[in-house]
Structures are given as C-alpha cells and as structure tokens.
Amino acid sequence: MKKIPVHIITASILSLLAICAVVYLAVVFGAARKAEPIYPGEGVTQVRMLSEWCPSLKGTAGDTEVYVLDSGTPGASMLVLGGTHPNEPAGYLSAVMLVEYCRPSCGILYVIPRSNNSGFTCTDPLEASPMTFGIETAGGVRTFRFGSRATNPVDQWPDSEVYIHASSGQILSGSETRNLNRAYPGREDGTLTEKVAFAITELIKNNYIDITVDLHEASPEYTTVNAIVAHEDALSLAFLTMWDVEESFRISADESPRNLHGLTHRELGDFTDTLALLMETANPSQGRLRGRTDANLVVSGQDKFYVRAASYDAVTVPYDERGISISERCARHVSCLAAMAEMSPFVGEGREINLGDMPAYEEIVANGIGYYLHDPV
Amino acid sequence: MLKYVYLAIAAFLLVLVVVSMFRKKKDVFFQIDAAVIAVVLLLRVLLIR
Numbered sequence: 001m002k003k004i005p006v007h008i009i010t011a012s013i014l015s016l017l018a019i020c021a022v023v024y025l026a027v028v029f030g031a032a033r034k035a036e037p038i039y040p041g042e043g044v045t046q047v048r049m050l051s052e053w054c055p056s057l058k059g060t061a062g063d064t065e066v067y068v069l070d071s072g073t074p075g076a077s078m079l080v081l082g083g084t085h086p087n088e089p090a091g092y093l094s095a096v097m098l099v100e101y102c103r104p105s106c107g108i109l110y111v112i113p114r115s116n117n118s119g120f121t122c123t124d125p126l127e128a129s130p131m132t133f134g135i136e137t138a139g140g141v142r143t144f145r146f147g148s149r150a151t152n153p154v155d156q157w158p159d160s161e162v163y164i165h166a167s168s169g170q171i172l173s174g175s176e177t178r179n180l181n182r183a184y185p186g187r188e189d190g191t192l193t194e195k196v197a198f199a200i201t202e203l204i205k206n207n208y209i210d211i212t213v214d215l216h217e218a219s220p221e222y223t224t225v226n227a228i229v230a231h232e233d234a235l236s237l238a239f240l241t242m243w244d245v246e247e248s249f250r251i252s253a254d255e256s257p258r259n260l261h262g263l264t265h266r267e268l269g270d271f272t273d274t275l276a277l278l279m280e281t282a283n284p285s286q287g288r289l290r291g292r293t294d295a296n297l298v299v300s301g302q303d304k305f306y307v308r309a310a311s312y313d314a315v316t317v318p319y320d321e322r323g324i325s326i327s328e329r330c331a332r333h334v335s336c337l338a339a340m341a342e343m344s345p346f347v348g349e350g351r352e353i354n355l356g357d358m359p360a361y362e363e364i365v366a367n368g369i370g371y372y373l374h375d376p377v
Numbered sequence: 378m379l380k381y382v383y384l385a386i387a388a389f390l391l392v393l394v395v396v397s398m399f400r401k402k403k404d405v406f407f408q409i410d411a412a413v414i415a416v417v418l419l420l421r422v423l424l425i426r
Contacts, residue, residue: 011399029426158383
C-alpha cells in the first residue's frame with residue numbers, strides 16, 4: 001500500500017482547520033446581520049421603510065425602518081437620524097429611546113435609528129471594537145450591535161482610490177466612499193451609500209421636514225465635540241438650544257464649513273428647506289488615545305489613558321476617573337433634541353413641535369438610559 | 378462588475394495558496410502560513426464579514 005506523504009497529511013489537517021475557522025467566523029459574522037429588535041412605543045403611529053423614498057433600496061442592506069410619531073396636532077416636523085455612523089452608539093441609542101419612549105404632543109417626529117443599516121453588520125478593521133454592548137434595563141440586559149463608521153464592504157466593494165463627491169466634485173480619501181455622512185444629497189443611481197443619502201434627502205423634501213438633526217459621537221480629543229454643528233440657516237436654533245441647556249451642561253454651537261461637502265449639516269441645508277444640524281458627544285471608545293477597547297468602555301466611557309491625557313490637557317472635554325458614560329452622552333442628545341423642539345416656534349414661523357413629557361438631562365444621567373428603554377423580550 | 382473582477386482575483390489567489398500548501402514539502406510553517414491566508418481569502422470570496 002502506498003504511503004501518504006507527511007506534507008499531504010499536514011496540508012489536509014490544516015485545510016480542515018481552515019474550513020472550521022471559516023464556518024465559525026461565518027456564524028459569528030452572520031449574527032451581526034440580524035438586527036436587534038426596536039420596540040415602538042405608544043407614540044409611534046406608523047413604521048415605514050426608507051425604500052419608499054428610493055425604490056432601488058428595497059431588499060438591500062441599506063433599507064431601514066423610519067418611525068413616524070404623529071401627535072395628531074398640526075405643527076412642525078422634525079427628523080432625527082441615529083446610526084449614521086454605527087460606531088457612535090449614543091446617537092443610535094438616543095434615537096431608539098425616542099422611538100420607545102417619546103410621545104409628541106404637537107407636530108410630527110420622524111426617527112431613523114439605523115440610518116446606515118449596512119454599517120451595523122460589521123466593525124471597523126484594526127480597531128478591536130466589540131461587536132455588541134449591553135444596556136441594563138428594568139427587565140434585564142438588552143444587547144445592541146456596535147457597528148462600523150461606514151457601509152459594510154460586502155454590500156459596497158471595492159472602494160475607489162479617491163472618492164469624488166458627486167454634486168460638488170470634492171475629492172476625499174477612497175474610504176469615504178462608504179461614509180454616509182459624505183454622501184449627501186445622494187444619488188438615486190449611485191452606490192448603496194449614495195442611495196441611502198438620496199432616500200433621506202427625498203424623505204425631507206416630500207414630507208416638508210422643518211428640522212433635521214443628525215446624532216453623532218467623536219473622540220474626546222477631537223476639536224468639534226460636545227457641540228452642535230449647524231447650517232447657517234439653522235444657527236439661530238443652535239444658539240437657542242445652547243442657551244436652553246446651559247444650566248445642565250455646556251455645549252458649543254459651530255457653523256457648518258461651507259467648503260466641506262457631503263455632510264448632513266451642509267448638503268441638507270443647501271438642497272432642502274430643512275434646518276440642518278448635527279450633534280457630537282465625546283465617546284472614548286472611538287478615541288485614538290484609548291486603552292483596552294471592550295463593551296465596558298463603550299458603556300462606561302472610563303479609560304485610564306484618557307484620565308492621563310486629560311492631565312496633560314490633551315483632551316477637549318472635561319474628563320476624569322468617572323469617564324463619560326453612554327447615559328450621559330444620550331442625555332446630552334435627548335436634552336438638546338427636546339430643547340430644539342421647544343425653540344422651534346422661534347425659528348419656524350410659529351410652527352411648533354413638542355416632544356411631550358421627556359426626562360431632563362439630570363434624570364437620564366441618574367436613572368441610566370436603560371430606564372427609558374423597553375425591557376428585552 | 379468591478380466587484381466580480383476582484384472576487385475572481387481573490388478566488389484565483391485562494392487556489393494558488395491551497396495548491397502550494399499541498400505541493401511544498403517538509404515545511405509545516407509554510408503550510409500554516411498558507412492555511413491562515415486561505416481563511417482570509419475564503420471569507421472574502423464567500424463575502425462573509
């Protein structure tokens with residue numbers, strides 16, 4: 001009987017191990033494709049799909065839920081975008097909280113918690129990000145996905161060497177091709193990311209959205225953080241909001257740069273009649289100076305390297321051992337949204353949107369964001 | 378279209394890696410390297426991420 005060479009045996013064993021690894025990774029990565037449930041609260045009157053505003057999105061990873069909270073009382077309309085960057089979890093969680101808790105008393109609120117739905121299905125390479133994080137609610141821990149800044153390359157690949165923004169001709173790094181917040185106003189026949197941007201722009205135009213707020217997070221050492229960035233038409237609303245919340249926390253208001261294209265606060269203000277704003281909170285799990293990156297860092301925001309960096313004045317926000325918890329970051333977003341709604345009559349020809357009985361900043365920080373979320377089922 | 382060109386390149390590379398893994402004699406470390414690269418290429422070819 002012919003003896004099988006040793007190198008064929010080792011190659012066969014290694015091939016088998018490689019196939020086992022691929023099967024295991026397929027199961028792990030496949031789980032990220034399954035969206036965690038969002039439980040519409042009493043305020044939600046309709047759940048629509050983004051593909052209604054761009055039919056070519058239907059059946060793709062870019063299609064996502066649009067929650068409509070119609071108070072029944074005529075007034076202004078507001079659109080809240082969460083999950084533009086799915087690695088910025090306070091933006092996503094704040095939008096989920098609105099869907100599950102908010103009951104507007106005047107006007108219409110539209111909420112898209114997972115604006116870049118595809119970005120929730122993977123994490124960024126070389127960042128060691130956790131795939132999920134847990135939020136404690138009254139009925140147990142709810143698990144949410146921690147995603148990528150950009151569209152999953154499985155859904156849109158390959159990237160071009162440079163990204164040329166369609167309507168302005170602006171040239172950016174090729175990796176920005178999959179960044180939703182560089183794709184506005186979008187293109188109906190463009191890439192998946194551009195289609196998502198196009199659908200959101202069409203939603204704003206067709207539903208006469210008065211105020212659009214895009215919820216983000218940034219590194220604690222970034223210059224634009226704990227800030228509202230507003231299109232020049234929305235600066236008054238930004239300043240009114242800043243003054244309204246200043247007893248609880250400090251936030252700055254910056255004008256949207258006129259030469260940086262593709263962003264919500266620039267293009268939605270230029271291409272639609274909405275007042276376009278974007279908000280940033282400080283998220284240590286995104287920062288370049290962070291240490292161990294895990295779900296605890298995402299939730300607690302506590303990192304000893306940022307404490308040290310703060311002692312050298314290397315961060316742009318107040319930072320100490322207590323960290324910046326996700327509840328605090330969500331509290332900032334939610335409080336500012338409520339303040340913007342409250343100030344809407346002063347900028348919107350008397351038309352008002354009222355988000356109803358929303359908790360104050362201090363209450364959200366004290367109770368935790370999970371207190372205002374639905375229990376896990 | 379470009380996506381399928383890239384996939385074809387990745388699949389071709391995968392075939393080369395696997396073939397070389399079986400042809401190279403008496404170097405188990407080379408084979409381990411090849412197996413690890415095959416995992417990455419196979420994930421890409423199957424569009425798993």
